[in-house]
Amino acid sequence: MHTENELHDYLYRSGHNLSLAAIDYIRQSWINPSRMVGAHAQSNVISFVPSRKLNGKTYSTESRSPERSFLTLCEFDDDVICALDQPDPIQIQQTIKNGIKRWAGYTPDALILTRNGPKVVEVKASTEVDDFLVSKAEDWKRYESGEIVFEPARKAFAEMGLEHVVYVYSQEDRFLVENLDQLLLSRTHETELVLDEERLTKLMHNAFAMTLHDLREKLKLKDMTPLIHAIDRGLLAADLKQHRLADCRNCLVSLNEDMLEHAIELRNKQRVYWDGLSEHSDLTLIPTLEAAEKAITRLDKIKSERSSRSIRRWKHQLRIGQENNLTEFQSLIPMIHLRGNRNRKIPAVVDELLMEFLMGTYIHEQGLSIYRGYMRYKSLALDTHPQFRPVSRQTFTTRLEQIPGEVIGEARGGKRKRNAMGAPTDPEKRGLKASIPWQRAAIDHYLADIYLVVFTRTGEVYVERPWVTAMVDLATSKILGLSISFSSPSRRSVAKVMRDCVRRHGKLPREIIVDRGPDFKSVYLASFMAHYGLILSLRPSGYPQFGGEMEGFFGEFVKQWLCQRPGNLADYKEVRSVDGSKAPKKAAILQPVDFYQELWAFCEWRENKCRGTGANSIEVAFMEGAELYPFYAKSINYDSEFITVTAVETKKYSFSYQRGINIKNTWYYSPALRKLNGRKKKVDVRLDPENPNLIFARVEDKWEPCYSSSINAYSAKCAVHQLVEGMIKHEAFGLREKISEQHDLELARKIRELDEFKEQTKTTPVLEVPIPEGEPDNTENLFSQLANATVRPINIQQWSA
Structure with a gap:
């Protein structure tokens, strides 16, 4: 459904007999979501996914597994015309703990328009539903058919004339959702490879069943796209619930489902592990x-x-x-495991004071050691219950260790510390990681532990630490793009790394996952991703575990490369213990050009070295995976449209008819600016994030490129020097202004010193040299006479021309 007319036909002419209240509710959901997802998310990855059925409009999901899976099923189901996220909230009567009904606001997760009528949907994970069926049994019901119903919402929407349903996501559906997503994605990829269906049928008749990898090799296909299309069309049968199309060496296919079922049954007898195989075992049956x-x-x-x-x-x-x-x-x-008296041995008053001290005092004291904490407890205990001895230090430590780490972390360091000290999630309930190149990438920033030379003059060097922005492929850990900057992370940093990726590969990943910094939550990035139909995902704030891939790359760079370069801060403790003359600032010799080249040199070495347990290097794994599944990457041309879209919109700037637009002491001009003469004093501007000699000015309904006078010389430089020139001119502008201000202060100081000297002397020194009468002797050196010269001050009353 793409237009208002199509929506109007669905509401009034499709025979669904909708009430006016239902029509108004659907129309409001069509206009825009009722809220921004993720405002209160603690551990969820939220995503903004372009929907094919909404003509590229984004659908926001509040969780990676349940809601993202629900959207994939809706996109694949032909009976679903479109899905709308975050409909308007309504009032429902919910049951609270004491059994009393209370009115409360309720926002459903989705509204889907199907061929059988509209449905309001609540999306929940199966584990959450099982908990609700026990803890909220008055509101949540499971019918004999297995259907889950949320009674308060069902009744409220029934009065409106809409059906309310609950979609329950099970962990068993993870392979199915991934495979359906891959089938949908392959539909958008046009391939030049032609599948020989007659030869395919002959091969499958002879082999009964075959893996996708073996079938591709026998058909001599370059990639998997034709075979994925064959599965989508029903020409080949694959078990989408048990096998992964992304794992071509283990995914069996056959000509029909019966033959495939027998082939899977035969192969499964030799498997080492399958879901649910390992369970807890009693020590009475399997002892130590x-x-x-x-x-x-x-x-x-x-x-x-x-x-x-x-x-x-x-x-x-x-x-x-x-x-x-x-x-x-x-x-x-x-x-043996049942030995010991597990009853509490210490008096209740002692135990209560101990826990009160630990939970109320100790865990809130930052930097307080266990020993000092125990001494404070012991002093308190001796005063509070003198009739009972305080617990031992060992008991104190044991009870402290029994407190969950996340409780201590939140008390001492807030949400981020709590998450870092919390227990990991159940591995069996985690989502599938990216396994194909270009499927998912991450972007993050890092303040490099090194000083670079920004400006030099006689006897003095000015240095600064650069920021590094990297884009990492999460399937293979390959670096897709890099940028360096002297400015703090911003929209410009994001634009630069996007451009670097497109220049190097001509592609962008299908999904980019970032943290919730202001540069990543900007309208700029959201509009850029929507423009090219890419998925933007935001990982939870304050969860360092979610950025492990990026932190791993930055850590490798510091420990394996940067620690060997001059001017580094890799060993911060050592830096703080050395003399000022030996500080890293004093050892900085690398220019930005050198650092950028060395950064890529490290990446090339890293991606071809032996690492981990894999049989291939990062580069080989990336190239092979990208060739097998080419439809994950979004092909993008580095052209005028792309550089305009990636230019960063900023404030309005004043326009001069005689000179153009002045930005940071640089004048930009284009003949198209003449159209603004007498009409506007200020103009909207988009700054090129890399080229310091190019901006885009809004003239009428177009973005016109405007250039500085250095554009011709800039175009003749190599790529690295072009990037660094932009970095120095734009991003080091503030630093260079500070340096220039220091130099101006030096000039003012020199003038003041000369003025003070003049005030002190009030005279002008004159050199007196005796000159003999008559003809001078040419043999005598004139300079030898200066040795006996005297200096006599004379008073100057007035200068005149």
Whole structure:
């Protein structure tokens, strides 16, 4: 559904007999979402996904697994005309803990328009639904058919004339959702490869079933696109719930589902692991090595026909075990793990004071060691309950360790510290990681631990630390783009790394995941991603674990390369312990050009070295994956449209008819600016993030390029020097202004010193040299006469011309 007319036809002419309230609700949802997702998200990755059924408009999802999966299913389902996110909230009657009904606001997750009528949808994970069925049993019901119903919302929307349903996401659907997403993506990719269907059928008849990798090699196809299209059209059968199309070496395909099912059954008999295979086991059935040795020793003693009190007790254990269907070995396993008195031994008043001190005082004190904390507790305990001794330091430490790390972290360092000290999530419930190049990339910034030379003069060097912005492919860890800057992270940094990626590869990744910094939450980045139909995802704020790939790259750069370069700050503790004359600032010799070239030299070395457990280097894995699945990358030409879109819009600037537009002491002009004469005094401007000699000015309904007088010389320079020139002129402008101000202060100081000297002397020194009468002797050196000269001051009353 793309237009208002199509929506009007759906509401009034499709035979759904919608009420006026339902029509108004749908129209309001069509106009715009009711709220911005992720405002209160704690651990969710929110995404803005272009929807094919909405003609490229973005659909915002509040979680990667449930809501993102629901959107994929809607995009793939032909019965769903379109899905609208975040409809308007309504009032529903919910049941609170004491059983009382209370009115509360409720915002559903989606509104879908289907061929059978509109539906309001609540999206939940299966684990969350299972919890609600117990904790909120009055409102959440499971019918005999298995359908989950949220009764308050169902009743409220029924009065409006709309159906409310609950979509339950299960972890078992993760492969299906990934495969459907890949099928949808492949539909947008046109390939020149032609699939020989007759040869394909012949091969599959002979082989019964085959992996995608083997089939591609036998058909001599360059990539997987024709085979993915064949699965999408039904020409090939694949188990989309158990296998991954992204794993071509393990994904079986056949001509029909029956043959495929038998092939999968045969292959699965040899598998080492499958979902649900490993579960917890009781120590009474599977003992430790020590307990097993003791059980075997007991069996040997029983069989020796000797008699003792212990042997009689073990024989009694055998009889009890036989009644419980246990083997002789299992019956004699010692219950070592049940030893010990687990009842509390310290008095209640002592225990209460200990926990009150730990939770109320100790965990809030930053930098307080365990020993000092124990001393403070001991002093408090001796005064509070003198009749009981304080607990030992060991007990104090044990009870402290029993407090969850996230509780201590939040008390001492807020949300970010809490997340860093929290326990990891269940690996079985995590989402699938990116496995194909260009599927997903991350962008982040890093203040480099090195000083670069910005400006030099006789006997003095001015240095500054650069910011590095990197784009990393999350499937292979390849660096897709880099930029350096002397400015703090901003929209300009994002634009530069996007441009670098397009220049090097002619592509951008399908999805880019970033943190929630102001540069990434800007309208600029959101509009750029929407313009090219790319997915923008924001990871949770204050969760350092979510940026591990980026931090890993920056850490490698510091530890493996930067620590060996002059002017580095890699060992910060060492830096603080050295003399000022040996400080990194004094050792800086690298220019920005050198640093940029060395940064890429490190990336090339890193991507071809042996690392991890993989059989291929980063570069080989990236090239092979990108060739097999070419439809993930978004092809983009580095042309006029792209550089205009990536230019950063800024404030309005004054316009001079005689000279043009002045920005940071540089004049920009274009003949098109003549159209603004007498009409506007200020003009909208987009700054090129890299080229200091180019801006775009809004003239009528177009962005016109305006150039400085240095544009011709700039075009003749190499790429690295072009980038660095822009970095120095634009991003180091503020720093250079400070340096220039220092030099102006030096000039003012010199003039003041001369004025003070003049005030002190009030005279002008005159050199007196005796000159003999008559003809001068040419043999005598004139300069030798100066040795006996005297200096006599004379008073100057007035200068006149």
